Amino acid sequence: MQNVVGIIGGMGPLATVDLMSKIISYTPARRDQDHIHIIADNYTQIPDRTTAILGKGTDPTPYIVQSAQRLQNAGAEFLVIACNTAHFYFEIVKKSVSIPILHMPLETARFAQENNFRKVGLIATDGTIKTKLYQKSCEHYGINVIEPDKEMQEKVMQGIYAIKASNLDTGLLCLSRVANKMRENGVAAIIAGCTEVPLVLQSSEDIRIIDPAEVLAKMVIRIANGTDKEFQIV
Incomplete structure (x- = not known):
């Protein structure tokens, strides 16, 4: 049952x-x-x-x-x-x-731990970043979270709003730039902390996109x- x-x-x-x-x-x-x-x-x-x-x-x-x-x-x-x-x-x-x-954030952090991701990037809205929901959840499982700097966070929001407006190409361009920057900083996985993000960012050989949904x-x-x-x- x-x-x-x-x-x-x-x-x-x-x-x-x-x-x-x-x-x-x-x-x-x-x-x-x-x-x-x-x-x-x-x-x-x-x-x-x-x-x-x-x-x-x-x-x-x-x-x-x-x-x-x-x-x-x-x-x-x-x-x-x-x-x-x-x-x-x-x-x-x-x-x-x-x-x-x-x-959801705790389950996502547990998933990251089970897959041996000790350092992850976070791409999310200003609101989600501010609440520290994923940062605290990952800390609970001993995972280090890398947030975008101010310039990159502006790109994140530009990309998210572009996707909401059905402009997927612009969204992909903005979010890919942020993802690549995180990869250069040694991040092996990125938590897509906004439902729009997985619509354009996909996992590759270089980096894993973790979709909380x-x-x-x-x-x-x-x-x-x-x-x-x-x-x-x-």
């Missing part, structure tokens, strides 16, 4: 669909009934997380809590958050429900199927 996963989504809608798509794609299914039971709350009315973190917008915490409780009441047995920056509010959301919630999707499958011994749903 599979465990039901609930996705706190809408941040943004495409990130939610991307996570669902990855869960479906990586599930070893031969028929519809072999797939994971997913309940997704594509709650697009949740206020912008980065703006709030920078002290310029509405606090999204009550909205995220509402989504988590809605999913629990709908029958979800564990939850995931389909947004990197929203994990800034993780502890408050966790206390609002009685079911487990997976922490992919890591999370594979973890969801293991938990739902009861094959992850370190994560038990009581």
